[in-house]
Amino acid sequence: xxxxxxxxxxxxxxxxxxxxxxxxxxxxxxxxxxxxxxxxxxxxxxxxxxxxxxxxxxxxxxxxxxxxxxxxxxxxxxxxxxxxxxxxxxxxxxxxxxxxxxxxxxxxxxxxxxxxxxxxxxxxxxxxxxxxxxxxxxxxxxxxxxxxxxxxxxxxxxxxxxxxxxxxxxxxxxxxxxxxxxxxxxxxxxxxxxxxxxxxxxxxxxxxxxxxxxxxxxxxxxxxxxxxxxxxxxxxxxxxxxxxxxxxxxxxxxxxxxxxxxxxxxxxxxxxxxxxxxxxxxxxxxxxxxxxxxxxxxxxxxxxxxxxxxxxxxxxxxxxxxxxxxxxxxxxxxxxxxxxxxxxxxxxxxxxxxxxxxxxxxxxxxxxxxxxxxxxxxxxxxxxxxxxxxxxxxxxxxxxxxxxxxxxxxxxxxxxxxxxxxxxxxxxxxxxxx
Amino acid sequence: xxxxxxxxxxxxxxxxxxxxxxxxxxxxxxxxxxxxxxxxxxxxxxxxxxxxxxxxxxxxxxxxxxxxxxxxxxxxxxxxxxxxxxxxxxxxxxxxxxxxxxxxxxxxxxxxxxxxxxxxxxxxxxxxxxxxxxxxxxxxxxxxxxxxxxxxxxxxxxxxxxxxxxxxxxxxxxxxxxxxxxxxxxxxxxxxxxxxxxxxxxxxxxxxxxxxxxxxxxxxxxxxxxxxxxxxxxxxxxxxxxxxxxxxxxxxxxxxxxxxxxxxxxxxxxxxxxxxxxxxxxxxxxxx
Numbered sequence: 001x002x003x004x005x006x007x008x009x010x011x012x013x014x015x016x017x018x019x020x021x022x023x024x025x026x027x028x029x030x031x032x033x034x035x036x037x038x039x040x041x042x043x044x045x046x047x048x049x050x051x052x053x054x055x056x057x058x059x060x061x062x063x064x065x066x067x068x069x070x071x072x073x074x075x076x077x078x079x080x081x082x083x084x085x086x087x088x089x090x091x092x093x094x095x096x097x098x099x100x101x102x103x104x105x106x107x108x109x110x111x112x113x114x115x116x117x118x119x120x121x122x123x124x125x126x127x128x129x130x131x132x133x134x135x136x137x138x139x140x141x142x143x144x145x146x147x148x149x150x151x152x153x154x155x156x157x158x159x160x161x162x163x164x165x166x167x168x169x170x171x172x173x174x175x176x177x178x179x180x181x182x183x184x185x186x187x188x189x190x191x192x193x194x195x196x197x198x199x200x201x202x203x204x205x206x207x208x209x210x211x212x213x214x215x216x217x218x219x220x221x222x223x224x225x226x227x228x229x230x231x232x233x234x235x236x237x238x239x240x241x242x243x244x245x246x247x248x249x250x251x252x253x254x255x256x257x258x259x260x261x262x263x264x265x266x267x268x269x270x271x272x273x274x275x276x277x278x279x280x281x282x283x284x285x286x287x288x289x290x291x292x293x294x295x296x297x298x299x300x301x302x303x304x305x306x307x308x309x310x311x312x313x314x315x316x317x318x319x320x321x322x323x324x325x326x327x328x329x330x331x332x333x334x335x336x337x338x339x340x341x342x343x344x345x346x347x348x349x350x351x352x353x354x355x356x357x358x359x360x361x362x363x364x365x366x367x368x369x370x371x372x373x374x375x376x377x378x379x380x381x382x383x384x385x386x387x388x389x390x391x392x393x394x395x396x397x398x399x400x401x402x403x404x405x406x407x408x409x410x411x412x413x414x415x416x417x418x419x420x421x422x423x424x425x426x427x428x429x430x431x432x433x434x
Numbered sequence: 435x436x437x438x439x440x441x442x443x444x445x446x447x448x449x450x451x452x453x454x455x456x457x458x459x460x461x462x463x464x465x466x467x468x469x470x471x472x473x474x475x476x477x478x479x480x481x482x483x484x485x486x487x488x489x490x491x492x493x494x495x496x497x498x499x500x501x502x503x504x505x506x507x508x509x510x511x512x513x514x515x516x517x518x519x520x521x522x523x524x525x526x527x528x529x530x531x532x533x534x535x536x537x538x539x540x541x542x543x544x545x546x547x548x549x550x551x552x553x554x555x556x557x558x559x560x561x562x563x564x565x566x567x568x569x570x571x572x573x574x575x576x577x578x579x580x581x582x583x584x585x586x587x588x589x590x591x592x593x594x595x596x597x598x599x600x601x602x603x604x605x606x607x608x609x610x611x612x613x614x615x616x617x618x619x620x621x622x623x624x625x626x627x628x629x630x631x632x633x634x635x636x637x638x639x640x641x642x643x644x645x646x647x648x649x650x651x652x653x654x655x656x657x658x659x660x661x662x663x664x665x666x667x668x669x670x671x672x673x674x675x676x677x678x679x680x681x682x683x684x685x686x687x688x689x690x691x692x693x694x695x696x697x698x699x700x701x702x703x704x705x706x707x708x709x710x711x712x713x714x715x716x717x718x719x720x721x722x
Contacts, residue, residue, distance in 0.1 A: 394688025
């Protein structure tokens with residue numbers, strides 16, 4: 001063996017040892033949505049590139065929020081990376097609980113992140129979480145049922161049209177509901193939907209003095225319209241349906257229309273999962289002629305808790321999972337329709353992706369949602385389907401429980417709104433806003 | 435007979451374990467008490483100092499407090515009635531000689547080994563789902579409109595799910611008690627012409643009273659802290675918010691540790707009131 005070969009072998013052994021020594025095991029908390037599950041399947045690519053292992057803690061949306069909030073607020077240190085959203089990021093960033101992501105590599109191209117996403121995931125202009133995927137909400141509908149009902153879906157329909165179309169598509173004997181919408185209690189479930197819907201009816205959570213606004217006609221109109229339409233054309237037990245329940249119903253062919261996250265488009269058009277994959281159309285979320293549509297704005301993003309012992313490795317993972325290369329990796333493995341959408345401008349400049357049937361509508365929906373100006377009347381909060389204040393999650397969960405009880409017929413809409421008004425004002429007073 | 439030295443040696447040796455156990459119990463209790471007097475909200479400013487009895491006042495005067503206490507008592511009462519009555523019935527049936535007795539007994543006990551979250555998910559998705567659930571299919575088969583169990587009959591549904599989980603426990607304890615009954619006594623009553631209902635009422639039931647007491651006491655302690663089943667099925671909506679669920683919401687959803695801790699202290703007080711009440715009413719059986 002020559003000297004040089006021996007030296008080369010030695011160097012290789014040394015590199016391998018160093019690689020193994022610096023390799024970390026990252027614990028990542030994430031939500032059980034399809035895109036995250038797909039990411040878990042591709043983790044081997046990250047491990048091959050960096051040597052770091054990954055342990056996943058996959059949780060249902062409501063549970064994930066509680067787990068990560070508890071962990072970070074008590075400095076539990078259970079996770080190296082957390083999947084959080086646009087609600088948590090600015091609040092946690094302001095509290096100094098997250099590692100700032102202002103030093104990501106050049107190849108990562110942070111400037112490519114869609115401005116709406118970067119804005120919602122920043123505090124004071126600093127990015128605190130990298131968007132894995134971004135979403136708005138839109139209408140997904142069955143083109144065959146629409147045709148059967150003799151109707152044509154406009155690109156930007158009104159709520160009146162949607163209610164009529166839902167009634168026309170409903171066929172109880174065939175187990176087809178005209179429309180499936182979230183009614184499940186939880187601020188990020190039914191609470192998010194009804195808040196976004198209420199914007200288009202001219203409602204808002206608070207006036208400029210942080211007084212609750214549930215005693216207004218706009219909120220009564222929102223809930224009466226929602227319940228009226230769902231009782232006429234919604235599935236049985238809609239008061240307990242959230243994103244996953246409605247996704248399953250739509251994929252089984254039991255919904256004529258579904259207004260929900262744009263990210264669901266890839267699941268309902270995937271023939272492996274959906275029985276109606278080849279007959280799904282898309283349209284903007286409805287409006288009411290008041291200048292605001294009922295679509296929301298959200299991003300599921302990856303953030304690193306401040307004080308993490310594995311911040312460098314965690315940053316490597318965040319870069320890997322939210323990079324352009326990851327998008328290419330998914331496209332190569334699963335096709336362009338399945339890449340995580342809504343996070344990067346370059347994706348919507350890619351001709352391959354723009355051929356995907358829902359790409360244009362997703363971008364249009366994202367661009368039409370403005371978290372800084374989400375309500376018809378002026379409001380003091382930022383956020384479309386939430387108000388970005390720490391107290392909101394608790395209040396909105398209580399309020400959405402009252403709404404769900406009204407949907408289920410356990411109380412009237414008036415009773416639910418009265419309780420919502422009292423709950424919200426009490427909590428805001430206790431928190432020192434009023 | 436233990437000498438003075440051996441007694442003190444025993445005390446010395448037990449001291450670490452006893453101290454550890456006391457600490458184990460006392461530290462969380464003291465922390466709960468401590469936080470209940472503070473305005474501690476991690477998401478908005480952290481620990482903002484001493485607030486006296488404010489948290490206690492706010493918790494007890496909130497619109498959710500009394501309904502949650504009522505819901506807790508209804509669920510506990512409902513599950514106790516169902517598990518004790520059906521438990522007695524099943525225990526008597528399982529005591530009868532039958533073919534495959536061992537297998538039947540294991541099947542009856544099996545639900546107790548299923549985790550609460552899993553059983554709640556199974557009930558929610560496989561049985562009670564108004565579109566795809568087994569019960570919905572059954573209802574439709576007979577031409578009826580499926581029941582929306584979790585939203586329109588939320589409390590009875592929860593009681594049903596929890597009873598299913600706790601029935602094996604009650605059955606097991608009661609079966610053991612029945613098996614210890616002197617068969618000669620029953621035979622004598624039968625020979626004297628006592629009908630089966632009277633034999634049950636005057637011989638079997640009094641014999642079971644101690645076992646029933648144990649079932650009621652143990653189940654009450656566990657059921658007062660019922661949580662997983664509510665979390666999985668209704669998320670506290672539709673009037674199913676128990677006191678423990680309300681505390682969870684205040685601590686985790688609202689991130690108000692002070693308020694939630696005050697609720698925790700109320701829960702301890704409620705549990706003790708119920709326990710003392712039960713001990714007085716039924717606990718005297720244990721002395722017999």
